[in-house]
Amino acid sequence: MEILFNIFIQPFIEMFTAPDLLIQVLWEGFVSGTLYALIALGFVLIFKASGVFNFAQGIMVVFGALSLVGLYSLGVPAYVALALCILIMFLLAATVERFVMRPLVNQEPIILFMATIGLTFFLIGFGEFVFGGEPKLMITEELGLPTGSYDIEAFGGLIILQQIDISAALIAGAMVAALAVFFNKTRIGRALRAVADDHQAAMSVGITLQQIWVIVWFAAGIVALATGIMWGARSDVSFALQIIALKALPVLILGGLTSIPGAIVGGLIIGLSEKMLEFYWGPMLGGSIESWVPYFVALIFLWFMPQGLFGERIIERV
Amino acid sequence: MRLKYLALAAGAAAMMAGSLVTVPASAQDKIYIPLLTYRTGPFAGSGTVIADGLHDYFTLLNERDGGIGGVKLEVEECETGYNAQKGVECYEKTKGKGAIVYNPYSTGITLQLIPKAPVDKIPVLSMGYGLSATAVGEKFPWTFNAPATYWSQMSAIIKYIDTQGGVKGKKIGFIYLDVGYGREPIPILEELSKEMGFSVLKVPVGVKEMQNQSSHWLQVRKERPDWMIMWGWGAMNPTAIKEAVKIRYPMDKFIGVWWSGGNVDVRPAGKTAKGYLSANFHGTGANFPAIQDILKHVVDKGLSQAKRETVGDNFYNRGVMNAVVTAEAIRTAQKLTGKKVINGEDMRKGLENLDITAERLKEIGFDGFTNPIKVTCKDHAGAHAIYIQQWDGESWSKVSDWIEPMRDRVRPKLEAAANAYVKDKPGWQTQSCS
Known part of the structure; x- marks a missing residue:
């Protein structure tokens, strides 16, 4: 009886009696969700264009952020370092296309997936060789990002909104919107969608596959860089950040591998649900349930929607 | 065929000669x-x-x-x-x-x-x-x-808290990396809580959540423990300190294990981590x-x-x-x-x-x-005493004398745990210390 009370009654009493904490939890879930969505977006972009599940997306987050703080530590001004980092992400995209993707055209998806695993370990080793393994401080203030907080007294308590979290949500939102416009309204975006539908058909109408791949890997690189900056500002920049990228997996299960809106909605659902469940139900289960709850939530959705929330329904003629 | 045997013999001889030359060196x-x-x-x-x-x-x-x-x-x-x-x-x-x-x-x-x-x-x-x-x-x-040992350290930390206003009736939060290392001091913490009359709030942090601790610290904000003890490592430490700052947890009530007191742990939070405490057993x-x-x-x-x-x-x-x-x-x-x-x-x-x-x-x-x-033969931990250091925003300073652990409470528990470890291991090598 007590268990039932703790599951079905107690959490809601807490929500009602301490609404400031409820809002705080929802806010933290929202911020985490937007950042998960951003990571998931990197996966979706590459999967849409090439059918490759890019295992290296997590290390690209670390690599982008490390390049930025590494260049800054060499005396390069923050904004110049940021511009150079964007260039580095472009060079990475072009290198990956030329030396990883191009030789594997028409291979099975699993081969391409394995290649991205190889790429992950190469980038880990290369990153540690160039930047060292020790954590670095994100140059938050130097980039003009705010570091203070807004303290709002409401509902008999205090709601603390970190300015960096507000920035993260805004930047993530802006990037998602820009990418959505880019892929829906521009010629390259339409070409990308054509490639996603059918490689050979796209090539037959004059779309260059190599060019598209460079563009999507570059776009995924920019997304990774933005995620690295935001998450690095919340903690520090270390190789541990790549673990965060694993959080994109339940988002992708939920939202579908090919849908940009799916990544956004999936990210928000995972972010909000994991924070709510950890905060209100976690202590009853021994805590630290955030590690597995997102997968559980995603699996529940899959029962009802096997293609994910926005995934394409696959109908094949037999 | 003969040539093959000759080559094999030559190879084996070369290997042996190599080992004879290199091993003694x-x-x-x-x-x-x-x-x-x-x-x-x-x-x-x-x-x-x-x-x-x-x-x-x-x-x-x-x-x-x-x-x-x-x-x-x-x-x-x-x-x-x-x-x-x-x-x-x-x-x-x-x-x-x-x-x-x-x-x-x-x-x-x-x-x-x-x-x-x-x-x-x-x-x-x-x-x-x-x-x-x-x-x-x-x-x-x-x-x-x-x-x-971790157990003697935990008892010394509790002893320190006891000197800062007592532990009886207090709530002590314990945030830890949810692996063998982080869980190691829990038995002694729970025993001491029963014996000394304080309650414990356990907050485990999974390895995947090391840099994603906002909900853990909201838990702390909700429960409002009088003191927080951290058993963290690696990327968990700076994130925890930043999150503690974020929820306005008083830094001078937050004590890290000696593995949560590195300069790399406090630097990301910088001056906002001023007042944070950690155990130590050597100079800085x-x-x-x-x-x-x-x-x-x-x-x-x-x-x-x-x-x-x-x-x-x-x-x-x-x-x-x-x-x-x-x-x-x-x-x-x-x-x-x-x-x-x-x-x-x-x-x-x-x-x-x-x-x-x-x-x-x-x-x-x-x-x-x-x-x-x-x-000694009996005591493989040797010294046991620790001290508490405090981060002043730029460096650590010693803020306590050497604190002896609660030997009378810890040693029997260590012996019980040692006996339990070897109990189901027939043939385990022990020694007698007279």
């Missing part, structure tokens, strides 16, 4: 010390600095003194990434090279090596980490955890003659991987202290056995008879660096 002229370190992965922030400290003190002994007792030290690092499986691989790879001791630098790896030590006759020195029960020398003749800073010697003979000669400014950091000095304990045990072993080049069995004797007095610390350039350490 390394075995007779050097003492081989493998270091299981991690300069990569999620825990590299703390691991790199410790590895530098360990490495640099051994290099100093080679460069300045020509080794120990006239024998050079051959130090080889093996990268574990703080991964128990890789740690065991490193152990298997290096044990045949004449290893005299292992410093696993991970509780997970230590737990794997404890049963291997008596079989391979190579002692394990888990300095201030690992299985607390290995302090009971009768049951664990081959494992040492001087100068203190470079104002010790031996550390100055490291700068002169090792760092300035380009023989170190450490940046000059990190020499003297808390975790750098932790690595140095580990090397000091190892080096002094080698000296003791040499004295006891009369041998210059010692093996694992000799090293075990050295560790078990280790007696680093205040005078000896002064003699080797570490005056006041740590509390004297005396290991």
